[in-house]
Amino acid sequence: MEYDAYIQTCPTRMVLDRLADKWAVLVLGRLDDKPVRFNQLKREIDGISQKVLSQVLKKLERDGLVSRAIFATVPVTVEYAITPLGRTLSATVDALRRWAEDNIETVLAAQQKYDRAAV
Amino acid sequence: MEYDAYIQTCPTRMVLDRLADKWAVLVLGRLDDKPVRFNQLKREIDGISQKVLSQVLKKLERDGLVSRAIFATVPVTVEYAITPLGRTLSATVDALRRWAEDNIETVLAAQQKYDRAAV
DNA sequence: CCGTATCCTCCGGGATACTG
């Protein structure tokens, strides 16, 4: 099966592709505590551009992982929040986070050994 | 903190960046059963190019997730196998796989709702 | 069989400027 076909029939790949996104996990993590406004998010996630933040939020909203609330203040206020579904994903990502933290030393050691051998 | 600096100090991001790789998870999954040779792997993972497969295997080997064994047959045989460390990561990825399978319907429904509203 | 080397294309994403 070709990759394009595969990705559309494989839930895991869909989720991984979302998490793979350079910024999506950071956004989700940032929303975990409390709802945040667009520019606040942009300030807090250093280095992200307006365009990319906008794209990431749209994808997350489309997947039902993040919600978007508009308040008719002047000027307008938009708040992004994690959804219950997003929260369950966030919890699952924590398992991966734990693996990473538990094994980072081993991985780094393997890398150094590999690099030394390559010289 | 800039992203480049962030990624080097964040184990989670390192791991996610590895999993994010278009093919790494597929390779790891393919090795989960038994060791496989290079061209065999290339045939089984449809659509991957020699160059990319080679790159992915090198990264996984560097991280200590995959091992490489050379047999002095004629012509030479090279077998790639998952390491114990790789196997623990693979197990953790399963948690994500389960989340994906359990929630794919919800996500797809959210996407369709989003798309209908956007018309 | 197991790769590396080279070329080339495509597009993700940054910078910048502008709008409701």
Next chain:
DNA sequence: CAGTATCCCGGAGGATACGG
């Protein structure tokens, strides 16, 4: 404040050819 529009560049990755 909350985005969209446009331009542009670097790097990922496919195709192809060649080397050990």
